[in-house]
Amino acid sequence: MNTVRSLCLTPGSVMTSPLSVDMMDVKRFKEYISWLYYQYLLVTCSYVLEPWEQSIFNTVLLTVVAMVVYTAYVFIPIHIRLALEFFSSLCGGQHESTVAIIS
Amino acid sequence: MSRGLARSEEELTGEEVTVLRESLAPRWRDVFLQHLHHTKGGLYKRPFTESFEQAPLYVAVLTYMGFGVVTLFGYFRDFLRAWGFEKCNLAQEREEQKDFVPLYQDFENFYTRNLYMRVRDNWNRPICSLPGPQFDLMERVSDDYNWTFRHTGKVIDGVINMGSYNYLGFAENDPTFLTSVEESNEKYGSGVCSTRQEMGNLDIHEELEKLVATFLGVESAMTFGMGFATNAMNIPALVGKGCLILSDELNHTSLVLGARLSGSTIRVFKHNNMQSLEKLLRDAVVHGQPRSHRPWKKILIIVEGIYSMEGSIVRLPEIIALKKKYKAYLYLDEAHSIGAVGPTGRGVVEFFELDPRDIDVLMGTFTKSFGSSGGYIAGKKELVDFLRLHSHSAVYATSMSPPVAEQILRSMKCIMGLDGTTIGIQRVRRLAENTRYFRQRLNEMGFIIYGHEESPVVPLLLFMPGKVGAFAREMLKRKIGVVVVGFPATPITEARARFCVSAAHTTPMLDKVLNALDELGDHLVLKYSRHTRSSRPELYDETSFEMDD
Numbered sequence: 001m002n003t004v005r006s007l008c009l010t011p012g013s014v015m016t017s018p019l020s021v022d023m024m025d026v027k028r029f030k031e032y033i034s035w036l037y038y039q040y041l042l043v044t045c046s047y048v049l050e051p052w053e054q055s056i057f058n059t060v061l062l063t064v065v066a067m068v069v070y071t072a073y074v075f076i077p078i079h080i081r082l083a084l085e086f087f088s089s090l091c092g093g094q095h096e097s098t099v100a101i102i103s
Numbered sequence: 104m105s106r107g108l109a110r111s112e113e114e115l116t117g118e119e120v121t122v123l124r125e126s127l128a129p130r131w132r133d134v135f136l137q138h139l140h141h142t143k144g145g146l147y148k149r150p151f152t153e154s155f156e157q158a159p160l161y162v163a164v165l166t167y168m169g170f171g172v173v174t175l176f177g178y179f180r181d182f183l184r185a186w187g188f189e190k191c192n193l194a195q196e197r198e199e200q201k202d203f204v205p206l207y208q209d210f211e212n213f214y215t216r217n218l219y220m221r222v223r224d225n226w227n228r229p230i231c232s233l234p235g236p237q238f239d240l241m242e243r244v245s246d247d248y249n250w251t252f253r254h255t256g257k258v259i260d261g262v263i264n265m266g267s268y269n270y271l272g273f274a275e276n277d278p279t280f281l282t283s284v285e286e287s288n289e290k291y292g293s294g295v296c297s298t299r300q301e302m303g304n305l306d307i308h309e310e311l312e313k314l315v316a317t318f319l320g321v322e323s324a325m326t327f328g329m330g331f332a333t334n335a336m337n338i339p340a341l342v343g344k345g346c347l348i349l350s351d352e353l354n355h356t357s358l359v360l361g362a363r364l365s366g367s368t369i370r371v372f373k374h375n376n377m378q379s380l381e382k383l384l385r386d387a388v389v390h391g392q393p394r395s396h397r398p399w400k401k402i403l404i405i406v407e408g409i410y411s412m413e414g415s416i417v418r419l420p421e422i423i424a425l426k427k428k429y430k431a432y433l434y435l436d437e438a439h440s441i442g443a444v445g446p447t448g449r450g451v452v453e454f455f456e457l458d459p460r461d462i463d464v465l466m467g468t469f470t471k472s473f474g475s476s477g478g479y480i481a482g483k484k485e486l487v488d489f490l491r492l493h494s495h496s497a498v499y500a501t502s503m504s505p506p507v508a509e510q511i512l513r514s515m516k517c518i519m520g521l522d523g524t525t526i527g528i529q530r531v532r533r534l535a536e537n538t539r540y541f542r543q544r545l546n547e548m549g550f551i552i553y554g555h556e557e558s559p560v561v562p563l564l565l566f567m568p569g570k571v572g573a574f575a576r577e578m579l580k581r582k583i584g585v586v587v588v589g590f591p592a593t594p595i596t597e598a599r600a601r602f603c604v605s606a607a608h609t610t611p612m613l614d615k616v617l618n619a620l621d622e623l624g625d626h627l628v629l630k631y632s633r634h635t636r637s638s639r640p641e642l643y644d645e646t647s648f649e650m651d652d
Binding site for chain 2: 035039041042043044045046047048049050053057
């Protein structure tokens with residue numbers, strides 16, 4: 001089964017020379033990332049699946065997320081520009097027409 | 104008192120309490136429930152505080168999502184198995200039998216095949232020592248993802264036992280305590296080989312029944328060889344067709360089975376909810392039997408003392424008031440509460456300071472607090488004499504084995520103090536202390552705990568199916584044995600770990616468990632409680648959190 005399960009966070013770090021402090025930070029960062037991956041496994045219940053099933057699930061999920069990101073990248077600027085144009089034409093057009101009627 | 108609550112709490116009626124409770128936002132509703140000190144017109148002599156905090160909504164959403172993922176993969180694996188891409192490890196019919204009615208229903212086992220099997224190593228763990236406060240486990244590993252196990256031969260010893268119903272610590276094998284049991288084994292042998300009504304009525308049974316009746320404060324009692332059978336075989340003897348059974352939503356299977364076997368009409372009321380029970384009673388009395396509208400022959404309310412999955416204690420004073428008002432009968436199953444609650448261990452009746460003569464049928468088991476096996480039914484002499492003649496157990500089931508009866512005698516005498524020592528009462532007090540300490544520390548840490556604050560059964564909510572397996576395995580790595588319960592036994596979103604505090608647990612053991620829980624709570628993110636209580640209870644006597652005017 002997944003070796004990430006046997007992870008335990010080491011509390012606190014001993015003060016040492018600057019080079020090993022960097023290594024400790026990198027190690028802490030890597031531990032944090034693997035703790036995040038563990039949380040993802042628990043929450044989506046992939047923790048109970050066999051490794052090849054986990055790979056399938058991760059692949060499918062990453063594909064879906066990649067497609068969502070790509071669609072957002074391509075379409076959101078266009079949608080925002082069109083929406084701004086629509087609203088500005090609505091408000092701007094209204095101003096002009098009321099001014100015309102009054103004068 | 105500030106502007107928030109205009110009247111004092113005692114003046115609020117039941118409906119107003121419900122309305123207030125529902126109208127408050129979730130956080131304040133939970134706070135209100137916990138601090139409610141009303142005594143419902145003097146029925147309760149002490150405040151009744153239980154809490155069933157709801158988790159944040161995202162937890163329920165994620166739980167369903169997790170179940171969805173597992174279900175999808177379940178369908179996928181079933182497809183692979185059906186089309187031969189993968190070996191099927193389950194029992195299957197032979198080709199020649201395929202034309203007949205299926206022996207193994209495929210869909211019913213879906214959940215077992217596809218979720219339970221994956222985390223199956225957390226249940227049915229083989230123990231190779233006495234299940235006292237600590238035990239030894241045989242280590243087993245699986246090479247094919249829990250379809251088969253093999254024992255490595257190693258023994259994991261000194262695992263702290265948080266799962267056994269060993270409330271008073273009578274699961275012990277110290278020879279000095281067990282001399283009388285040994286003597287009775289030598290005198291009577293271990294088998295009785297007959298039923299109560301034939302030749303299985305020994306003098307030790309008579310002695311035991313007198314002692315049980317004295318212990319409970321009733322006229323008479325009768326004992327049976329098996330606790331489950333006590334319920335399943337005696338409810339049909341008491342009620343039949345034309346009677347009504349009002350049973351709590353979360354009653355044990357033995358009570359449900361006994362109720363169904365009896366042939367009476369069964370109506371279910373919401374768990375521990377007195378408004379629901381009263382509504383059903385009123386309907387029953389007013390409308391009578393379904394088609395003929397004749398009055399019911401008997402109305403029997405079946406409840407338990409402590410509900411083992413929720414840790415909640417029954418609202419006994421209110422039920423007795425209702426029973427007297429509507430002239431119904433009460434059957435109280437004290438399987439978990441006898442010996443475990445009450446100042447001298449007499450159960451929920453003593454816990455609420457009530458009269459045992461108010462309850463018509465007192466039932467209990469000897470399995471949990473007395474370290475033995477079997478059950479009893481106690482009450483008025485007429486009732487017990489009737490059961491001696493008409494109970495199915497008395498006619499057909501073998502009576503209790505003599506060493507087992509002697510163990511109950513010695514543990515009951517110990518609790519009552521009749522053996523000349525104070526060991527029994529010390530254990531009862533120790534259990535109450537341990538319970539309070541354990542629950543208080545868990546609440547401070549921020550876990551969601553269900554149930555009454557004085558019940559020794561402590562369910563800790565885990566919610567997500569992935570965390571259930573991870574929790575049990577991580578606790579075993581830290582040499583603590585816990586029982587986790589998931590979907591069919593609990594609602595789908597409320598998987599939990601159930602701790603049973605025992606008088607045999609010492610404070611260092613409980614501290615070890617609590618520290619492990621603290622660590623795991625952070626590691627697995629289990630601390631969902633939104634109102635962590637500090638260890639300064641004087642701040643919580645405020646009933647409103649508005650600024651003083």
